[in-house]
Amino acid sequence: MALFQVVRDWVQLWYYRYLLVTALYxxxxxxxxxxxxxxxxxxxxxxxxxxxxxxxxxxSILDYYGYYDGDI
Structure with missing residues (x-):
């Protein structure tokens, strides 16, 4: 159960940082x-x-430079 809590807290922290950086808060x-x-x-x-x-x-880029001879 402790691992789940750590992961949940980590995700919440990054979501909070995302809200702050984008000013969505x-x-x-x-x-x-x-x-x-x-x-x-x-x-x-x-x-x-x-x-x-x-x-x-x-x-098409590879064909232009001659590295590709297949059908596009």
Whole structure:
């Protein structure tokens, strides 16, 4: 049980630091949730776009420099 408490305290400390650095501690809870929701949507779209387009982009760069002869 002590390990769980240590991990929980560590996560709470880092969350508190995140709130202080981003100045989110001044917002109302609903505003904070709205901000986190928007951040999650932007992060999800970035991960999706990177996973879809990045391999083709790297393949085209490697093809340009002659390191890749496959079909894009």
């Amino acid at each position: 001044m917002l109302q809870p609903w505003e904070r949730h709205l901000f986190h929701s928007c951040l999650a949507v932007v992060l999800a779209m970035s991960i999706y776009s990177t996973s879809v387009f990045f391999p083709k982009y790297i393949a």
